Amino acid sequence: MRANQLMRKGNFVFCIFLIAIAAYATFAATGWSFKTKLFPLAVSIPLLTLLLIQVLLMIGGKEQTNESAAMDIDFSIEVPPEVARRRVFGIFGWIVGFIMLVYLLGFPLTVPLFIFLYLKLQSNIRWLTTVAITVVTWGCFYLLFQSLVHIQFEAGAIQSWLGM
Amino acid sequence: MFDAFIEGLILVLQWKAFSLMLVGMALGFCVGLLPGIGGAATLALMIPFIFKMSPAEAFAFLLGMHSVAATTGDITSVLFGVPGEAISAATVVDGYPMAKKGEAGRALGAALMSSLLGALIGAVALALAVPIVRPLVLTFGSPELFMLSLIGISCITSLSGATTRGQIKGFAMGLFGLLISTIGQERQSGSLRFDLGMMYLWDGLDFVPVLVGIFAIPEIIDLAVRGTSIAGDRPPENLSSGVMEGVKDTFRHFWLVFRCSIIGVFVGIMPGAGGGVAQWMAYAHAVQSATDSKERGGFGKGDIRGVLGPGAANNSKEGGELIPTVAFGVPGSGAMAILLSGFLIMGIMPGPEMLTKHLSLTFSMVWTLAIANVITVILSLAILDQLAKLTYVRGGLIIPFILLLVFVGSYTANGQIADLIVTLIFGVLSYFMVLFGWPRPPFVLGFVLGKVIETYLFISMTRYGFSWLTHPIVVALMILMVVVIAYPYIQQRRQRAREPAHA
Numbered sequence: 101m102r103a104n105q106l107m108r109k110g111n112f113v114f115c116i117f118l119i120a121i122a123a124y125a126t127f128a129a130t131g132w133s134f135k136t137k138l139f140p141l142a143v144s145i146p147l148l149t150l151l152l153i154q155v156l157l158m159i160g161g162k163e164q165t166n167e168s169a170a171m172d173i174d175f176s177i178e179v180p181p182e183v184a185r186r187r188v189f190g191i192f193g194w195i196v197g198f199i200m201l202v203y204l205l206g207f208p209l210t211v212p213l214f215i216f217l218y219l220k221l222q223s224n225i226r227w228l229t230t231v232a233i234t235v236v237t238w239g240c241f242y243l244l245f246q247s248l249v250h251i252q253f254e255a256g257a258i259q260s261w262l263g264m
Numbered sequence: 265m266f267d268a269f270i271e272g273l274i275l276v277l278q279w280k281a282f283s284l285m286l287v288g289m290a291l292g293f294c295v296g297l298l299p300g301i302g303g304a305a306t307l308a309l310m311i312p313f314i315f316k317m318s319p320a321e322a323f324a325f326l327l328g329m330h331s332v333a334a335t336t337g338d339i340t341s342v343l344f345g346v347p348g349e350a351i352s353a354a355t356v357v358d359g360y361p362m363a364k365k366g367e368a369g370r371a372l373g374a375a376l377m378s379s380l381l382g383a384l385i386g387a388v389a390l391a392l393a394v395p396i397v398r399p400l401v402l403t404f405g406s407p408e409l410f411m412l413s414l415i416g417i418s419c420i421t422s423l424s425g426a427t428t429r430g431q432i433k434g435f436a437m438g439l440f441g442l443l444i445s446t447i448g449q450e451r452q453s454g455s456l457r458f459d460l461g462m463m464y465l466w467d468g469l470d471f472v473p474v475l476v477g478i479f480a481i482p483e484i485i486d487l488a489v490r491g492t493s494i495a496g497d498r499p500p501e502n503l504s505s506g507v508m509e510g511v512k513d514t515f516r517h518f519w520l521v522f523r524c525s526i527i528g529v530f531v532g533i534m535p536g537a538g539g540g541v542a543q544w545m546a547y548a549h550a551v552q553s554a555t556d557s558k559e560r561g562g563f564g565k566g567d568i569r570g571v572l573g574p575g576a577a578n579n580s581k582e583g584g585e586l587i588p589t590v591a592f593g594v595p596g597s598g599a600m601a602i603l604l605s606g607f608l609i610m611g612i613m614p615g616p617e618m619l620t621k622h623l624s625l626t627f628s629m630v631w632t633l634a635i636a637n638v639i640t641v642i643l644s645l646a647i648l649d650q651l652a653k654l655t656y657v658r659g660g661l662i663i664p665f666i667l668l669l670v671f672v673g674s675y676t677a678n679g680q681i682a683d684l685i686v687t688l689i690f691g692v693l694s695y696f697m698v699l700f701g702w703p704r705p706p707f708v709l710g711f712v713l714g715k716v717i718e719t720y721l722f723i724s725m726t727r728y729g730f731s732w733l734t735h736p737i738v739v740a741l742m743i744l745m746v747v748v749i750a751y752p753y754i755q756q757r758r759q760r761a762r763e764p765a766h767a
Contacts, residue, residue, distance in 0.1 A: 223660030
């Protein structure tokens with residue numbers, strides 16, 4: 101029951117967030133030349149209208165039926181909500197951490213470091229297996245992306261600060 | 265004509281051309297598996313290697329690579345929910361839920377076999393259409409192409425929930441996708457829109473970081489939340505029989521595969537639309553094949569038809585795209601524009617000569633498309649059992665590798681950290697969309713079609729004012745669009761009328 105209420109509130113906030121974007125787009129576009137604003141306004145005004153109708157329907161308290169469900173995947177519901185929430189924050193933390201590491205160290209150093217840390221700290225894999233997987237992954241990454249495809253990876257911020 | 269047809273086959277089967285085609289296929293196989301590194305980018309990378317080749321060898325090499333990338337792009341879509349190519353995104357919607365149900369082998373078998381049939385139908389279309397397609401393409405100016413893009417957008421009705429509220433959410437997401445596509449420099453006047461003062465946004469948002477974020481991040485989160493393997497704790501399917509089941513599914517739904525292939529060919533012929541649109545139109549058509557609301561509700565939850573439709577359209581559009589490229593030198597997509605440069609390097613001018621002087625070369629392209637796909641699918645079917653086993657590897661082991669694929673893939677778009685941030689932002693947005701039941705496919709369709717629609721609208725208005733609205737083909741396409749929008753409602757009504765009768 102409480103989870104349902106939370107979902108409804110969350111859905112409402114998400115809808116308001118979309119309305120804010122559509123309203124900003126409409127407001128920002130009005131100052132542009134005709135050519136520039138024509139298409140964004142032709143899109144943002146109906147978008148705003150539809151979202152407002154949606155909000156009114158939500159306020160009216162009409163429940164969503166199965167038939168109006170999105171044609172999309174469903175998240176798993178087998179895990180208790182508290183555990184699920186903790187795991188969601190956990191994985192978001194890893195993703196943000198990965199991006200931070202790429203920013204600070206660059207891809208070539210982040211790849212082995214991230215794989216090693218994730219396998220050891222999150223997945224609790226044995227030391228030997230972790231090291232072996234890390235080395236193989238780094239080798240594959242180097243061979244494929246750096247030697248074969250020649251992707252130019254930016255140096256990390258730390259290397260730039262150190263003048264490396 | 266028949267002699268040229270056979271000569272085309274002989275050109276491809278010569279040992280050097282055939283070997284180069286195999287090399288191209290091996291490259292295409294890897295490229296298809298890696299998210300972000302698109303077939304077009306690899307074509308560009310390989311162009312310098314064709315200087316010393318004969319035309320037949322060069323096209324066997326380039327087309328072998330390009331057509332295979334479209335086929336194998338579906339593999340990561342099914343296994344991990346990460347589109348291997350931007351044109352494989354629609355396969356995620358039903359392919360990945362099938363993997364979660366322990367049916368990865370079946371989904372992969374269906375994706376590959378429908379891809380093969382699609383490619384063969386595309387190749388046949390190329391062979392048949394070259395002489396007759398000229399009037400069609402020349403009749404389609406900007407207003408007609410604009411209307412065609414609108415028909416693509418109108419597929420939102422089929423990609424959204426069946427009720428009015430479902431449709432509101434679907435159309436809102438489609439419009440939101442269109443709005444996001446307007447970020448960056450407006451092409452006609454050069455004015456900047458919604459750039460937030462960031463130079464990164466001047467060129468607009470690239471497809472790869474957005475699509476990878478939209479589809480991969482929620483799947484990774486779900487996998488982390490469940491704490492199991494992708495297939496969960498389900499007993500492993502009999503993988504070999506699963507793959508064969510998928511192959512059989514392709515023939516069980518042969519007419520759906522055929523129709524979706526034709527959609528792919530048609531969209532491929534039209535310049536600018538490309539595979540991004542073809543896959544979603546095919547997916548929408550697959551949804552329309554549902555006979556009742558219960559069946560329709562199964563889409564997005566692992567319906568095999570949701571894998572077959574996009575799989576077929578992705579590959580048949582390759583043949584379709586080649587038609588205007590070969591016949592008039594009008595490339596249907598970025599990849600075809602790069603291929604066109606291959607023609608010029610070989611000293612061949614696309615156009616009427618391709619149907620007379622170089623007819624055997626044109627047919628060698630048809631054969632390359634067909635042979636490369638047949639070989640790839642046969643080889644892939646042999647290793648699918650092993651690939652499908654990846655869905656039984658525990659999540660804790662596989663998540664860091666999926667994250668790596670996702671972020672390296674999105675980084676290749678522009679080579680900037682900002683690409684990773686875009687992936688994260690759209691990943692978070694997509695997570696909430698799934699959580700609160702806002703459909704993602706209409707958003708992607710709007711995002712992919714936005715620039716095309718705006719460009720054709722602008723050219724139509726500049727060239728014809730409002731008079732283009734009265735062009736006969738435009739009017740016919742408008743009627744078709746109304747039919748596409750109304751069809752799900754009519755279908756729903758019929759079902760409701762039928763259900764009490766059955767009850």
